[in-house]
């Protein structure tokens with residue numbers, strides 16, 4: 654059977670869990686050889702085991718995407734294993750509760766929480782692109798997909814650091830898209846609504862009703878529904894798509 658990513662090499666950051674894991678599995682199903690990167694090494698290995706069990710080809714890479722030397726080592730790992738890179742999915746990220754800012758208003762966020770949020774959810778995306786782009790240029794072009802969020806398009810209460818980082822991810826995406834369009838690198842963002850992953854576990858327990866009330870489809874999204882968009886954006890089927898930010902949110906931002 655042929656896949657839409659046959660012959661491609663794909664890197665997924667945050668591939669150990671949630672959206673990243675489903676995307677890694679989807680990349681492999683569509684024929685890509687996959688590098689699954691995460692600082693939770695055991696989780697990345699589990700994703701690789703799932704891919705291998707399904708007959709795909711994958712390697713795990715460990716590293717913190719906020720540390721330049723570790724991002725470089727990740728890229729070295731991709732090149733050592735596969736010798737090229739075609740598709741990068743920059744997806745690793747954290748929620749406000751992971752920087753102890755759950756439920757906090759703008760003036761209540763601590764400086765260290767804000768800094769860490771920007772470092773993980775924004776700077777890492779730039780850092781990964783910085784190291785991926787030379788490899789994509791060497792491959793003669795390719796695709797980058799960055800995980801933004803509906804929080805990259807609208808404001809949300811008690812999430813200002815997260816919202817600021819995700820808006821900026823869309824800015825990075827658009828600017829890079831302009832810079833490399835003529836060299837065959839497409840750069841896009843995906844904007845998930847509320848998706849069933851561990852990141853939203855607490856939110857789904859405490860604010861489910863309010864969230865579903867503003868989601869026209871009246872349900873949370875599944876990680877595989879984001880993965881489908883990521884795979885399509887990464888494939889040649891999206892050959893005229895660059896600089897775009899695609900909502901996959903059950904209609905939330907349309908309402």
Ligand SMILES: NC(=O)c1ccc[n+]([C@@H]2O[C@H](COP(=O)([O-])OP(=O)(O)OC[C@H]3O[C@@H](n4cnc5c(N)ncnc54)[C@H](O)[C@@H]3O)[C@@H](O)[C@H]2O)c1
Pocket residue numbers: 666667668669670671672673690691692693696716717718719744745746747748773777800801802803844845846847848849850851852853
């Ligand atoms: N779940 C949602 O509703 C939702 C909605 C919009 C956007 N997002 C975004 O989707 C992405 C994935 O989130 P998820 O819901 O799958 O969460 P998740 O917690 O299930 O997965 C995130 C993964 O990123 C990894 N990670 C975090 N920081 C890292 C770092 N510094 N270095 C390396 N790996 C790191 C984690 O170990 C984890 O495996 C994030 O960028 C998140 O902001 C999620």
